[in-house]
Amino acid sequence: QEKSLSDGFVYLDEKIPGIVYDIRYAGSNNFIGKPVSGYHKPQAILSEPAADALLKVQEELIQKDLMLKIFDAYRPQQAVDHFIRWARDKEDTLMKAQFYPDIPKSRLFQLGYIASRSGHSRGSTVDLTLVDANTCKELDMGSPYDFFGKISHHSAPGISETQKKNRLLLKSMMMKHGFRPYAEEWWHYTYKLETYPDTYFDFPVE
Numbered sequence: 195q196e197k198s199l200s201d202g203f204v205y206l207d208e209k210i211p212g213i214v215y216d217i218r219y220a221g222s223n224n225f226i227g228k229p230v231s232g233y234h235k236p237q238a239i240l241s242e243p244a245a246d247a248l249l250k251v252q253e254e255l256i257q258k259d260l261m262l263k264i265f266d267a268y269r270p271q272q273a274v275d276h277f278i279r280w281a282r283d284k285e286d287t288l289m290k291a292q293f294y295p296d297i298p299k300s301r302l303f304q305l306g307y308i309a310s311r312s313g314h315s316r317g318s319t320v321d322l323t324l325v326d327a328n329t330c331k332e333l334d335m336g337s338p339y340d341f342f343g344k345i346s347h348h349s350a351p352g353i354s355e356t357q358k359k360n361r362l363l364l365k366s367m368m369m370k371h372g373f374r375p376y377a378e379e380w381w382h383y384t385y386k387l388e389t390y391p392d393t394y395f396d397f398p399v400e
C-alpha cells in the first residue's frame with residue numbers, strides 16, 4: 195500500500211533497509227498502558243535529513259553485526275497532549291510498577307523524562323536501541339526503554355561494564371552521524387541540524 199506524508203518527512207522503513215521497529219505508543223506496552231492519541235499505525239517517521247543520518251548509522255552498525263531498533267520517532271503534538279492529560283490524572287497508576295516505580299507521575303515532566311514540547315514532534319528525534327543483526331535480540335542497556343529513573347541516565351552509577359559499553363557504542367555511533375544524546379534517557383537522540391527547529395507537527399502516524 196502506497197503511503198503518503200507531510201513534505202520533508204519519510205517513513206524509516208522506506209529509507210533504511212531492515213530497520214526493526216517496536217513502536218510502543220501505537221500499542222499498550224508503554225507507560226500509559228494503552229495506545230496513545232495520534233498513533234494510528236505502528237510506523238516510524240522522521241524528517242528526511244535525520245532519516246538519512248540514521249541510515250548511515252545503520253550501515254556502519256551492520257559491519258559490526260548490529261542493527262538499530264526504533265521505539266519512537268516523529269510524535270504528533272496530540273500524543274504529547276495525551277501524556278500531559280495522563281500525568282494530571284493521579285488515579286491512573288496502571289503502569290507505575292513497570293515504568294516509573296520511584297517517581298510520582300506528577301514529577302515526570304519536571305525531572306525531564308517527558309517533554310511538553312518534544313523534539314519528537316519536530317520530526318528530528320528518535321528513541322532507539324541496538325540489536326544483534328542475526329537474532330534481533332536487544333543489547334543490554336542496563337534499563338528498559340522508557341524506564342523513568344536515574345538508572346536510565348547516561349551517567350547512571352551501578353550499571354555493569356557491558357551495559358556501559360553498549361550505551362557508549364550507541365552514543366558514539368549516533369554522535370558521529372550528527373545526533374545529540376539526552377542526559378536523562380540513554381535511548382533518546384535529536385538530530386542537530388533540524389529541518390523544523392520551531393515547528394511542532396500534529397499530523398497522525400498512519
Ligand SMILES: C[C@@H](N)C(=O)N[C@H](C)C(=O)O
Nearest residue numbers: 306307308309312313314
Ligand atoms: C517519553 C520519552 N520516550 C521521551 O521521549 N522523553 C523526552 C524527554 C521527550 O518527551 O521528548
Ligand SMILES: [Zn+2]
Nearest residue numbers: 320321382383
Ligand atoms: Zn524520546
